Amino acid sequence: MxxxxxxxxxxxxxxxxxxxxxxxxxxxxxxxxxxxxxxxFANAGEVSPGYSSPWAGPGVPVKAIKWMLMRYGPLVVRPHLDPAMWSWMFKMLRNCTSARYAVNKARMVPIAEYSRDCLMALRQLTGVHYDERSKGTLQLFRLQKQLDGIGGDVEVLKKFGVPFEVLDQKGCIAAEPALAAVREKFVGGLRLPNDETGDCQxxxxxxxxxxxxxxxxxxxxxxxxxxxxxxxxxxxxxxxxxxxxxxxxxxxxxxxxxxxxxxxxxxxxVYPVKGYSMTVPITNPEAAPVSTVMDETYKIAITRLGDRIRVGGTAEIAGYDLRLHQARRETLEHSVCDLFPNGGAVKQASFWTGLRPMTPDxxxxxxxxxxxxxxxxxxxxxxxxxxxxxxxxxxxxxxxxxxxxxxxxxxxxxxxxx
CATH class of the missing domain: 3.50.50.60 (FAD/NAD(P)-binding domain)
Structure with a gap:
C-alpha cells in the first residue's frame, strides 16, 4: 500500500x-x-536504553521546586494562558506515584532496548555512519546522597537485565580518564556499558x-x-x-x-518541553569525554561526537517558544567547564534549542x-x-x-x- x-x-x-x-x-x-x-537536529546524542525512565515519578514535584530555585537549575516553567499546558502538567503530576512510575517504566524499557538492537542491525544492513560510539554512559554523582539513592534504579536495571556498573571515584576515572583532573568534583557513578552515542542529525x-x-x-x-x-x-x-x-x-x-x-x-x-544544547569544538581530545557523562546534579548530558562535544539538557515548559535564552547557555557552560575544563573551545560553541514531544506518563x-x-x-x-x-x-x-x-x-x- x-x-x-x-x-x-x-x-x-x-x-x-x-x-x-x-x-x-x-x-x-x-x-x-x-x-x-x-x-x-542537535540533541544530546545519547542512545541510552538504560536511562529510559518517565520524568513523572515519586518525589518529582518537590524536586521540581528545588530545581527551579537553583542558579543552574535544570527546570524552568514559563506559565501562560494555554489550557494544553495546564492539562499536561496536571496529568504529569497524577503520574508522580510509585505505582504509576513502575508501570510507565515497564512500558519504556522494552521499546528502548529493542530499538538499540534494531539500530545495530540497521547499521550493519545500511552501513550508515554518524560519529557513532559504543562506549557506554556514565551517570556522574557529585554528592554521596545521590550515589546512595540509586537503589531503586539498580533494581529496575536488574529486573530488565540491563548490564550496569556502580563505580567509585577511581572507577569513574577509568571509564572517563579526563575526569582525573576534577576528581574532587564527584564521588562516584552508575555506568551502563551497553549504551551508545551518535549524531542524530x-x-x-x-x-x-x-x-x-x-x-x-x-x-x-x-x-x-x-x-x-x-x-x-x-x-x-x-x-x-x-x-x-x-x-x-x-x-x-x-x-x-x-x-x-x-x-x-x-x-x-503531547506537549513541547524545550531543551537546549551546545556543540563545542574539541581542542584537546585527551581532556574531552570518551562517551557520554550525565551530570546528575544539573541533568546535563556531555557527549563526545567525533571532534565535537555535544552538551545537552535543561527542561523549559514554555509552549512553542523557540527563543534562545542566555541563562540556559550559562547552565550548559557551567556543567561542561566544571567537568571538562580543558576539552573544548566553549566560547566558540554553537547554541541551539528544540522542542521535545513529551507525554505526561x-x-x-x-x-x-x-x-x-x-x-x-x-x-x-x-x-x-x-x-x-x-x-x-x-x-x-x-x-x-x-x-x-x-x-x-x-x-x-x-x-x-x-
Whole structure:
C-alpha cells in the first residue's frame, strides 16, 4: 500500500525505512528543506536504553521546586494562558506515584532496548555512519546522597537485565580518564556499558539518503494544513503542494502532532518541553569525554561526537517558544567547564534549542487511531533518538499486519482512554 509519512525527523525517517523494507510505497513530507532540521537536529546524542525512565515519578514535584530555585537549575516553567499546558502538567503530576512510575517504566524499557538492537542491525544492513560510539554512559554523582539513592534504579536495571556498573571515584576515572583532573568534583557513578552515542542529525540524513535510493519519495518545503476525513477514514492531507493522498497515513510530527490531530477529534496528550544544547569544538581530545557523562546534579548530558562535544539538557515548559535564552547557555557552560575544563573551545560553541514531544506518563504513542488508516509515532520526549528504530519497526509491523516482536499494545493512544 501507499503510505504518507508526515515528518522527516529521526522518527519519521526510521518509520519510512521500515515501511519501505516491508514492501510499501512510501512518501515523506516535511515543511523544512531537508531531514532532521528541528528536534532531531542537535540533541544530546545519547542512545541510552538504560536511562529510559518517565520524568513523572515519586518525589518529582518537590524536586521540581528545588530545581527551579537553583542558579543552574535544570527546570524552568514559563506559565501562560494555554489550557494544553495546564492539562499536561496536571496529568504529569497524577503520574508522580510509585505505582504509576513502575508501570510507565515497564512500558519504556522494552521499546528502548529493542530499538538499540534494531539500530545495530540497521547499521550493519545500511552501513550508515554518524560519529557513532559504543562506549557506554556514565551517570556522574557529585554528592554521596545521590550515589546512595540509586537503589531503586539498580533494581529496575536488574529486573530488565540491563548490564550496569556502580563505580567509585577511581572507577569513574577509568571509564572517563579526563575526569582525573576534577576528581574532587564527584564521588562516584552508575555506568551502563551497553549504551551508545551518535549524531542524530547525521544518522537521519544518511538514512534518508539510503531510503531515497530504495525508492522512498521525500518532498520538502511542504506545509501541512489539515487532514481531510470521510466515513471514519482519512482521505487526504491538504498541503501547500495540494491535496496529497495515500492508503495510510503516519503522523510523526513530534510536538506539533496534537495541533494537526485536534480537528479530527483526537486528543493526543503531547506537549513541547524545550531543551537546549551546545556543540563545542574539541581542542584537546585527551581532556574531552570518551562517551557520554550525565551530570546528575544539573541533568546535563556531555557527549563526545567525533571532534565535537555535544552538551545537552535543561527542561523549559514554555509552549512553542523557540527563543534562545542566555541563562540556559550559562547552565550548559557551567556543567561542561566544571567537568571538562580543558576539552573544548566553549566560547566558540554553537547554541541551539528544540522542542521535545513529551507525554505526561513518559512512554511514546505508537499505533493505530480510531481512524482505520491513521497511525501515530510521536511523544518520545527526550528519547526519540534512543527509541527511533524500534518505534519505526514496531509501527511498520502493525501496519503490515504482522505481530511486533515486543508488546506494543501498551503504547497505543487508547491507554489514555483507560
Amino acid at each position: 501507499k503510505v504518507l509519512v508526515l515528518g522527516s525527523g529521526v522518527i519519521g525517517v526510521t518509520t519510512a525505512h521500515y515501511l519501505a523494507a516491508a514492501g510499501h510505497e512510501v512518501e515523506v513530507i516535511d515543511r523544512q528543506n531537508g531531514p532532521a532540521l528541528e528536534t532531531s 547525521m544518522f537521519t540524513e544518511a538514512l534518508a539518503a539510503h531510503c531515497a535510493g530504495k525508492g522512498v519519495n521525500f518532498r520538502f518545503d511542504v506545509t501541512i494544513d489539515k487532514f481531510v476525513a470521510e466515513g471514519g477514514r482519512i482521505t487526504g492531507v491538504a498541503t501547500s503542494a495540494g491535496l496529497l493522498t495515500a492508503d495510510a497515513y503516519v503522523v510523526a510530527l513530534g510536538s506539533y502532532s496534537p495541533i494537526l490531530l485536534k480537528p479530527l477529534g483526537l486528543s493526543v496528550p 513518559g512512554p511514546p504513542i505508537i499505533g493505530q487511531t480510531c481512524y482505520g488508516n491513521l497511525y501515530l509515532n510521536t511523544g518520545h520526549g527526550t528519547l526519540g533518538w534512543t527509541m527511533a528504530c524500534g518505534s519505526g519497526q514496531v509501527l511498520a509491523d502493525i501496519m503490515s499486519g504482522r505481530k511486533p516482536e515486543i508488546d506494543a499494545s501498551v503504547l497505543n493512544l487508547s491507554r489514555y482512554a483507560a
